[in-house]
Amino acid sequence: NGTIDPLLLEKSFNSILERHELLRSAIEYEITVQPRNVILKNRKIGFRSRDIRRQSAEQQKVSMDRFLKEDREKGFDLSRDPLIRLQLIQTGDEEYTLIWSNHHILFDGWGRGIILAELFQLYGDERFGRTRQLEEPEAYSTYIRWLEEQSREDAAQYWKNYLKGYKEKSGIPVNRKSGKTGDSGNREKVIALSRGLTRKLADLAARNHVTIHTALQSVWGVLLAK
Structure with missing residues (x-):
């Protein structure tokens, strides 16, 4: 305007x-x-x-x-x-x-x-x-x-040390259908967030200087960890 x-x-x-x-x-x-x-x-x-x-x-x-x-x-x-x-x-x-x-x-x-x-x-x-x-x-x-000067070996070693002690990956439960070859039962779920919750997510992202996408990926990571 x-x-x-x-x-x-x-x-x-x-x-x-x-x-x-x-x-x-x-x-x-x-x-x-x-x-x-x-x-x-x-x-x-x-x-x-x-x-x-x-x-x-x-x-x-x-x-x-x-x-x-x-x-x-x-x-x-x-x-x-x-x-x-x-x-x-x-x-x-x-x-x-x-x-x-x-x-x-x-x-x-x-x-x-x-x-x-x-x-x-x-x-x-x-x-x-x-x-x-x-x-x-x-x-x-x-x-x-600057990016090209960074050491991939140092980065790999950092994450090896950080994840030391973890013996296996976190698996996501899968409900496989029987009798249908190749059909793992994958489905798509659409979730609509309210305006209020969307605003809170945007505020969370802004406070931490990241995108909403990164905030949602972090939420997903916490969910998988639990």
């Missing part, structure tokens, strides 16, 4: 891409033996804006649903497409919907939160004429070099 300058929003997003080389990635996998992460010097974000204020509320919903369906079906060409794309849709004089699509190969939900915080900071600084306050980030290549 409010007034948005589409050109300034696009400029701010492109400033984010300039700050973080990872976001300018292309993944080349067709002409190389091993996939390569290629950092492009001048990649711009895939940004489009539309104004549908003249449409009725029902028409706007149809337009939104159609766009979301087409966007999902489009997917991403890892070696050619910008791996983040945005569509700013104006639905009222001071109402907008920003549809953000990115490939998970770039970052997770926690990373998206960092990018959004920087985006709002850059957009606000530019719009109100403030001096840019964000510090220069560490290059992704620096992280990769």
Whole structure:
């Protein structure tokens, strides 16, 4: 809600891409033996804006649903497409919907939160004429070099010592059907969490600086341990 300058929003997003080389990635996998992460010097974000204020509320919903369906079906060409794309849709004089699509190969939900915080900071600084306050980030290549310097042997030894004394794996009970070869009785269970519980999970994840996915994996681990 409010007034948005589409050109300034696009400029701010492109400033984010300039700050973080990872976001300018292309993944080349067709002409190389091993996939390569290629950092492009001048990649711009895939940004489009539309104004549908003249449409009725029902028409706007149809337009939104159609766009979301087409966007999902489009997917991403890892070696050619910008791996983040945005569509700013104006639905009222001071109402907008920003549809953000990115490939998970770039970052997770926690990373998206960092990018959004920087985006709002850059957009606000530019719009109100403030001096840019964000510090220069560490290059992704620096992280990769650090990662390559880590000892796999030391890590393996750490976990061997940590798990010392455990003699067997924790098995998950399986109810196997008789008489049907290959049918182990696997089933899918869909569980709907309440808004309140979902909010508590999000708060738990935020307090510990992890994603909700990590929080749920931890809950699952505790359950298996018990």
